[in-house]
Amino acid sequence: xxxxxxxxxxxxxxxxxxxxxxxxxxxxxxxxxxxxxxxxxxxxxxxxxxxxxxxxxxxxxxxxxxxxxxxxxxxxxxxxxxxxxxxxxxxxxxxxxxxxxxxxxxxxxxxxxxxxxxxxxxxxxxxxxxxxxxxxxxxxxxxxxxxxxxxxxxxxxxxxxxxxxxxxxxxxxxxxxxxxxxxxxxxxxxxxxxxxxxxxxxxxxxxxxxxxxxxxxxxxxxxxxxxxxxxxxxxxxxxxxxxxxxxxxxxxxxxxxxxxxxxxxxxxxxxxxxxxxxxxxxxxxxxxxxxxxxxxxxxxxxxxxxxxxxxxxxxxxxxxxxxxxxxxxxxxxxxxxxxxxxxxxxxxxxxxxxxxxxxxxxxxxxxxxxxxxxxxxxxxxxxxxx
Ligand SMILES: [Zn+2]
Numbered sequence: 001x002x003x004x005x006x007x008x009x010x011x012x013x014x015x016x017x018x019x020x021x022x023x024x025x026x027x028x029x030x031x032x033x034x035x036x037x038x039x040x041x042x043x044x045x046x047x048x049x050x051x052x053x054x055x056x057x058x059x060x061x062x063x064x065x066x067x068x069x070x071x072x073x074x075x076x077x078x079x080x081x082x083x084x085x086x087x088x089x090x091x092x093x094x095x096x097x098x099x100x101x102x103x104x105x106x107x108x109x110x111x112x113x114x115x116x117x118x119x120x121x122x123x124x125x126x127x128x129x130x131x132x133x134x135x136x137x138x139x140x141x142x143x144x145x146x147x148x149x150x151x152x153x154x155x156x157x158x159x160x161x162x163x164x165x166x167x168x169x170x171x172x173x174x175x176x177x178x179x180x181x182x183x184x185x186x187x188x189x190x191x192x193x194x195x196x197x198x199x200x201x202x203x204x205x206x207x208x209x210x211x212x213x214x215x216x217x218x219x220x221x222x223x224x225x226x227x228x229x230x231x232x233x234x235x236x237x238x239x240x241x242x243x244x245x246x247x248x249x250x251x252x253x254x255x256x257x258x259x260x261x262x263x264x265x266x267x268x269x270x271x272x273x274x275x276x277x278x279x280x281x282x283x284x285x286x287x288x289x290x291x292x293x294x295x296x297x298x299x300x301x302x303x304x305x306x307x308x309x310x311x312x313x314x315x316x317x318x319x320x321x322x323x324x325x326x327x328x329x330x331x332x333x334x335x336x337x338x339x340x341x342x343x344x345x346x347x348x349x350x351x352x353x354x355x356x357x358x359x360x361x362x363x364x365x366x367x368x369x370x371x372x373x374x375x376x377x378x379x380x381x382x383x384x385x386x
Contacts, residue, residue: 004029004366005048006059006333006383007040010346013304015061015312015324017269020304022325027059029331032365037325052361052368054335055381058347061311061323062094062332062364063288067191067219067247067274070096070137071104072121074130078103078278086130087285088275090375092334094132094364095322097314098125098139099191099219100163103278109169111145119157126158132364134322134332139163139191140183142170148182155186164219166193166205173212180213189318190215191245194236196226198279207232211240217272217317220247221258224276227251237261243317246309247276248287252294259299268301272317273310285375289356297354304348331366334359339377361385 005028012022026043028036036042065088071077074085088096101107101121108114122138129135139161140146140154162183165176180190192215194205207228210218218236221228221244228236233254236242244262246255262268273295275287284290288310296306311323322330336347339358344350347357358379362370368385372378 002031002049003046004050004052004363005043006052006054008056009054009059010056011058011348012037012325013058013060013307014326015308015315016326017305017308017313020302020308027325027333029363029366032331034325034327034329034331036327051386053384053386055383057335057337057360057379057381057383059325060092060307060334060336061325062334062362063092063310064095064097064314064323065093065275065288066097066217066245066272066314067099067276068096069100069103069278070098070121070125070135071101072124073128076103076278076283077105079283081278081283084278084283084285085133085135087375089131089133089362090359090370090373091286091289092336092359092362093288094332094362095134095320096136097318098135098137098161098163099274100139100141100167101137102141102163102167109143111143111150114141114143114168115150115154118154118159122157122159132367132369136161141168142176142179143168144170144175146179151182151186151188155188160188162188162190164191164193165213165215173209176213180215189217191217191219193224194218194221195223195228198224207235210236210242215242217243217245219245220250220274220276222246222250222255224279225250225281227254230254230257233258234261237265241270243272244270245272245274246291246295247274248284248291249276249279249281255294256299259295259301263301268305268309269313271309272314286356289376293351293354293356296351303351306351331363333363335361335383337379337381340380
């Protein structure tokens with residue numbers, strides 16, 4: 001697959017919430033992985049096949065959207081839109097995690113049908129990578145009648161996600177908790193809808209219900225779209241150690257509340273960022289960047305830490321070997337700068353000032369996939385492939 005060196009970097013944002021900015025101006029990518037991070041001297045022993053001149057700008061990990069509702073292909077019937085996955089790639093997203101495929105037309109609701117859908121979506125997105133984007137599809141929707149044997153069988157087919165609990169007929173903790181135990185026993189990660197009803201047929205999910213069910217991720221603690229109260233948010237923050245997801249298509253006031261409370265508690269590692277799109281709110285190609293900007297500008301989270309919430313934090317929770325700039329990780333990177341006209345002089349300052357950064361390059365598995373985003377404003381300084 002070859003070597004690519006990213007040189008002349010102004011700032012390296014690691015994606016590690018506890019150590020968000022790294023020293024160095026050069027990153028060496030070999031055969032799709034990060035091989036070295038440091039100063040230009042790391043290139044002494046090697047002749048890279050390709051060189052990217054970052055022009056003094058900021059390199060961040062490729063972003064992860066922890067909450068997408070795909071169907072099959074790069075099409076969604078929810079808003080009748082084509083190429084929305086590729087659009088997110090142009091917002092710096094290199095990995096997406098399905099929270100279920102409930103928008104599948106005529107979605108089956110029997111155990112055999114939901115299993116078939118999860119296997120199909122999982123295997124089809126393994127083969128389909130719009131623009132190079134990594135999509136983890138096939139998140140099982142919990143319906144009545146599923147047995148432990150079904151979870152074992154699905155795990156054997158590679159399915160490792162359970163979509164938001166609440167989308168299917170299994171809604172109460174009494175019904176869901178045993179299935180969550182089976183899912184976890186077979187290595188799966190489990191999301192649970194939290195807050196008010198999103199679409200007709202789904203139900204209100206309280207903090208008590210979430211804690212009794214014990215998922216991996218509290219999906220949209222700020223609502224999808226209707227949020228829990230601050231008292232319930234406090235309960236999840238203070239009485240559990242669950243991962244709390246903040247989504248773009250949710251309630252901005254509770255997002256702000258949760259971010260500030262976790263900053264106070266020094267527990268920012270618990271926040272991950274999702275888009276929760278396509279949804280009734282729409283498709284927001286820059287949704288992950290917008291949420292980072294919201295948290296960094298309005299909630300006063302340092303920009304490099306807000307970026308970690310949409311990269312390293314999520315990778316850690318879902319055990320993905322990407323979206324952290326560290327040796328051995330998959331070489332998924334984005335290069336950003338302040339947009340033209342911003343009051344910020346670099347990407348992090350622009351984000352903290354409330355501006356969407358300009359994205360000039362996306363690299364996936366060590367290969368340049370996007371040169372100049374078609375969705376962000378133009379970056380002041382554009383990285384260049386030499
Ligand atoms: Zn939801």
